[in-house]
Amino acid sequence: MVLIYFAGIDLGSTMTKVVIVDEDDQTKASVVYHTGAEHRRLANRVMEESLAKANLSIDDISFVMATGYGRINVPFADRQITELSCHARGVASFFPHVRLAIDIGGQDAKGLKTRDGKLLDFVMSDKCAAGTGRFLEVISAALGLKIEDLGDISLRSTQKVSVSSTCTVFAQQEVVNHLSEGVPLEDVIAGLHDAIAGRSARMVNRLKVEPDVVFTGGVAKNVGVVKALEENLGCPVLVPEEPLLSGAIGAALLGKEHVLKALARGETIQTGKRRLEEATFFK
Amino acid sequence: MAEPSKGLLRAQEIYQDRSQRALELREQGKKIMGYLCIYPVLEMMTALDIVPYRIFGDMREPITRADAYMPSVNCPFLRSCLDLGLKEKYDFLDGIVTSHICDVGSSLSGIWNYTVRTPFSHHIDTPHTLHETSLKQERGLLEDYRKALEDFTGHKMTTENLKKAIRVHNEQRALVRELYELKKPDPPLISGVETIRVIKAIQSIPVDEGNELLRDVISEVKERGDGPQTKSARLLLWGSILDDTALPEMIEGLDANVVMDDTCVGSRPYFNDVEVTGDVIDGLARHYLMDIKCPRTFRTRDYNDVRKDYMKDLEVRFSYLSDYARDWKTNGVILESVRYCDTHGYDVPGLRDYLDNLGIPSIYLEHDYTEGALAPLRTRVQGFLEIIS
Known part of the structure; x- marks a missing residue:
């Protein structure tokens, strides 16, 4: 068997990501899509697009590893593994000395204690999406701002306000109150970022913060939250060039390592059905 | 008539329809006593030929009635138990025995008495510490419990039984x-x-x-x-x-x-x-x-x-x-x-x-x-x- 390409698909609650890597761990293609309500029908389309980008067919892929909360809805995956292990592996490919990874995605926040790409321990936020990307989406929509502008606006702040709640509903009320009192917008947004960062910092403190600390997930694209996280943790925070892809890259790399280990043991690789089609079992 | 099922299948049948046997026994004149948690002394029920029947909640049934009596920040298991009681799922019980499992559990026994109104009820205020005085208190509480069950059944609980x-x-x-x-x-x-x-x-x-x-x-x-x-x-x-x-x-x-x-x-x-x-x-x-x-x-x-x-x-x-x-x-x-x-x-x-x-x-x-x-x-x-x- 010739080992050439490995795919990782990360079906997150908000974004779906596919990465294809080659045998030298080099990324050949990556695609990011909004997951949306029809996420079970999306996996195949995102995979097809990433294969087209890499100029490959599904038969060229030696192993497909699925991760993320929708990982069981990927009909062409050979194996599923949690996003916890995948993020730990993925961030180590960008920053080999990472000890703590913080991932704030669309619906939850995770803290991962890791060494050499292996997951040692983790904490996760509760089922409520307080203090996650969803929180920023709702607040930015309420303020009539683009979510991608929040970070830059907050950097203009000279006196951030205190936002006591990360509950989306209560925080929205607090924001309205602050604005009605004449507090500048940038100070309010900086306060919101501080509330998110503080919540995640308190959560990961249970894992004992140790550098390198790496920040991933969609919220890591917000420079205001990165700055607030550094202030709350009291140490520098590293952010990969594309913070959304660490789970998918980790999945692809874990797939490759799974294959290599199996081959070293003289085992045949068990791969699933390679049907690039919608998941239908839920109908 | 089909042979009654046995073993794991029987256990599964009872698990899925718990009250079936209790209802049969009640038809035959047995007293069915609900109990909450594992601190009510079951041996005393058995000694008087009362059938102990543990009260559970149902995590597959939404809590709709109990919220009127217990706040939603209380234990959802105990709220579910009360909810089932209010929905008349425990109406076949002749009585209920509760104990001080926790403050919410203890409160539930009072709320149950006012709302579900099972004919007999008894609360054992089980101590939470292991001092000698606690043991003495538990002993006294069990004497009271014994007497309450004797009054309920009209029979004496003999040492032999x-x-x-x-x-x-x-x-x-x-x-x-x-x-x-x-x-x-x-x-x-x-x-x-x-x-x-x-x-x-x-x-x-x-x-x-x-x-x-x-x-x-x-x-x-x-x-x-x-x-x-x-x-x-x-x-x-x-x-x-x-x-x-x-x-x-x-x-x-x-x-x-x-x-x-x-x-x-x-x-x-x-x-x-x-x-x-x-x-x-x-x-x-x-x-x-x-x-x-x-x-x-x-x-x-x-x-x-x-x-x-x-x-x-x-x-x-x-x-x-x-x-x-x-x-x-x-x-x-x-x-x-x-x-x-x-x-x-x-x-x-x-x-x-x-x-x-x-x-x-x-x-x-x-x-x-x-x-x-x-x-x-x-x-x-x-x-x-x-x-x-």
Whole structure:
């Protein structure tokens, strides 16, 4: 068997990501899509697009590893593994000395204690999406701002306000109150970022913060939250060039390592059905 | 007429339709006594030919009526119990016995009396500490309880009948322990899901019928060839009430077998016998106050000696769990608690410290006592399994 390409698909609650890597761990293609309500029908389309980008067919892929909360809805995956292990592996490919990874995605926040790409321990936020990307989406929509502008606006702040709640509903009320009192917008947004960062910092403190600390997930694209996280943790925070892809890259790399280990043991690789089609079992 | 089912199938039938047997027995003139938690003394019910019937909630039934009487920040299991009572699901009970399991549980007994109005009720204000005075108090409370049951039935509880009842309940404890022995091999001969079904079934039928069911299950499980498969993880499950198979089903649907537990619909009520003492009440008081290891009781017997040594204190409180982990060869512990259960929640940090110190990996899951809310926990359990495997 010739080992050439490995795919990782990360079906997150908000974004779906596919990465294809080659045998030298080099990324050949990556695609990011909004997951949306029809996420079970999306996996195949995102995979097809990433294969087209890499100029490959599904038969060229030696192993497909699925991760993320929708990982069981990927009909062409050979194996599923949690996003916890995948993020730990993925961030180590960008920053080999990472000890703590913080991932704030669309619906939850995770803290991962890791060494050499292996997951040692983790904490996760509760089922409520307080203090996650969803929180920023709702607040930015309420303020009539683009979510991608929040970070830059907050950097203009000279006196951030205190936002006591990360509950989306209560925080929205607090924001309205602050604005009605004449507090500048940038100070309010900086306060919101501080509330998110503080919540995640308190959560990961249970894992004992140790550098390198790496920040991933969609919220890591917000420079205001990165700055607030550094202030709350009291140490520098590293952010990969594309913070959304660490789970998918980790999945692809874990797939490759799974294959290599199996081959070293003289085992045949068990791969699933390679049907690039919608998941239908839920109908 | 078809042969009545036996063994695991029978346990599953009772698990799915718990009240069926109780209703039959009530038709035959038996008294059915509901009880909450594992602290009401069942031997005294059996001694007067009363059928003990444990009150459970239903995590598959939304709580709609109980919110009028209990705030939503109270234990959802206890709210669910009241909800079922208000929906007349426990109307066949002749009485209810409660105990001071926790403040919410104690409040529930009063609320139940005002709202559900089961004909007979008795509350045992079980102490929470293990001093000699607590034992004396428990003893007195059991005397009151004995008298209340005698007044309820109109019959005297003879010492001979009480001793007989203790023996038959001890036989049940021994049979449960024998069942748990079958979880020691790898793969275990009986799954965690099946175990919960069996334990919930024996807490829903008379003790002698429960013993017969246990004997059938034990011989069936020993013989069958289609039991659980070997998996990477052998887990110990500790925590608050688990009266539904949903959580162990999720866990055992992954690469793990639940081979041991310390929960009250599991091993907790059965791992110590009641000693038949000269004065029978002494043995019962000692067992129910001291021998059952539930976080609702502060295990302070040796506290004066160890109060300045945290690890020794943890050893006194939790060493039985390290015995379980060793004897059942577990490689991880899942600590679970229903949300707002302070009783179990307060034990979690110390217990995790204790397990960490022994090098036993653990994870803590808090859930809302609803089946749907268990799904997000799947990633945590799977992540934990990926770490320990």
